[in-house]
Amino acid sequence: MIHYGFWRSSAAYRTRIALNLKGVEAENRYIDLGKQEQDAGDYGAVNPQRLVPSLDDDGGIVNQSLAIMEYLEETHPEPPLLPADAPGRARVRALCLNIACEVHPILTARARGMLESVFGASAAAQREWYSYWVARGLTAFEARLANDPATGLYCHGDAPTMADVCMVPQLTNARTNECDLSGYPTMLRIEETCKALDAFRLAEPSNQPDHTG
Amino acid sequence: MIHYGFWRSSAAYRTRIALNLKGVEAENRYIDLGKQEQDAGDYGAVNPQRLVPSLDDDGGIVNQSLAIMEYLEETHPEPPLLPADAPGRARVRALCLNIACEVHPILTARARGMLESVFGASAAAQREWYSYWVARGLTAFEARLANDPATGLYCHGDAPTMADVCMVPQLTNARTNECDLSGYPTMLRIEETCKALDAFRLAEPSNQPDHTG
Incomplete structure (x- = not known):
């Protein structure tokens, strides 16, 4: 592979x-x-x-x-990275898509490059764009997790799923872009649990051989 | 339901x-x-x-x-809307995500509204933005379909899958936004096959009771 x-x-x-x-x-x-x-x-x-x-x-x-x-x-x-039951699998997949469709694509380097080349977007306007979509997406993600009995130690129950796999990199990315994450306590609590696992820690950008800081 | x-x-x-x-x-x-x-x-x-x-x-x-x-x-x-084999399922899901992650999110009304409010984007600049992402996404989608023996009457084999379900609405949306679709002959051929089915035809925007033109 x-x-x-x-x-x-x-x-x-x-x-x-x-x-x-x-x-x-x-x-x-x-x-x-x-x-x-x-x-x-x-x-x-x-x-x-x-x-x-x-x-x-x-x-x-x-x-x-x-x-x-x-x-x-x-x-x-x-x-397994998905739960066994269809409603649970749908919940996890929807959480993944919240990040993968509603947050990530609008914030990629290629999207921000286009903002600059087509609209002449200043660095400040690009930051405003970034912060807007992060806040919109993560507020909804937090709302799905908080006070939902399906949320456990991780986004869904007490073992990691694809939802955690999507959430952790998005938080890292938001932090790199200096977004305020204090409004997402459930996400931050779960992120800490994830980062205690080797599987997450060894996958971090700073732990990759091609990392150039 | x-x-x-x-x-x-x-x-x-x-x-x-x-x-x-x-x-x-x-x-x-x-x-x-x-x-x-x-x-x-x-x-x-x-x-x-x-x-x-x-x-x-x-x-x-x-x-x-x-x-x-x-x-x-x-x-x-x-x-079934997914094939039975894991590589085939992966191919169909990747085609779906090509549309759902790489094309659709950047072009929604809410994204274009932000372009106007944050960057003061003119209608012409918004059209340039739209056309760029459609061309980029659909060129890659066409490349995946063309000359791939897995492509059949539909995007994957000879029965509709989730890939067709994602492709047809994106073509409709691109046409509404006056994009040139002549570079995507495989997609257009498959779209015609899909639109012969009641399941696709009855789902068209213009056939919905809340349609307001």
Whole structure:
């Protein structure tokens, strides 16, 4: 198995955690988004969208971090990263999509680059854009967790799921962008629980061999 | 089962198609996004993100269109909207996420409203933004379909899957926004096949009771 990632990518951070939680060994290849290596010749064959992460499982290529997690769940069921019941699975998937659809895409380096090139957005306006979407998305995420009996030590029950795998990188990213996270006590409490696990800790951007600070 | 939607929402268009393909009857409730009805008092209890669609299955609420489709797949397996094999399921899910993460979120009315309020984006600049993301996303989607033997009459094989359910509304949305779609012949060919099915046709925005043109 080959994992294509980049230390700073939140989406690759997700799949690093998932591989670790599943105990799946993968050879890591690093695509430096800062040097636009994703746009170099042959990476398009791995990922036509020229994004990371990608997973190459013996020639079968899977793109998109959430699809990679579902694929790992189906091919390496233990330990499960989704609950067993359909309503619980729907809750976890909706939490993942809250981050993956409503927060992350609007805040990527490529989106912010477009804000600058099309609208001439100043650094201050870009920060306002970033803070707005983080606050909107994380407020809703916190509302789903707080006072819901399905929330446990982790986002869903007392074992990590895909929801935690999506939440932790988004918090890291928000912190890098100096967002105030004090309004999300349940998320912060769960993040601390996650970070006590090797699977999460070893996947952190600062612990990657390609990390350049 | 209660489906909360809005005729113009691409995400609700997806879940309308999925319900139709599954043959699941749902009572429809309409949340007029044009009148900000999603921000009115009690809808927050249904959907803390105040988005459509939402599904209420006898009191159990599912948010996020892709999570709703996965929930329907698990609770109403026939006809399947995912293939049986893990690599095929991963391919279909990645196609869905190409639309749901990389194209749709950046183009919503709420994102474009922010472009105007934060950056003072002109209508022309907003069109440039829209066209850029559509072209980027759909070019990659077309590349995944074209010349891949897994592509059949539909995006994956010869029966509709979640990938078609995500693709058709995005094409409709792009056409409404006057994007040139001539570069996506495989998608257009599959769209025509989909639109011959009642499940797709009856879910079209113009066929909804709350449609206001």
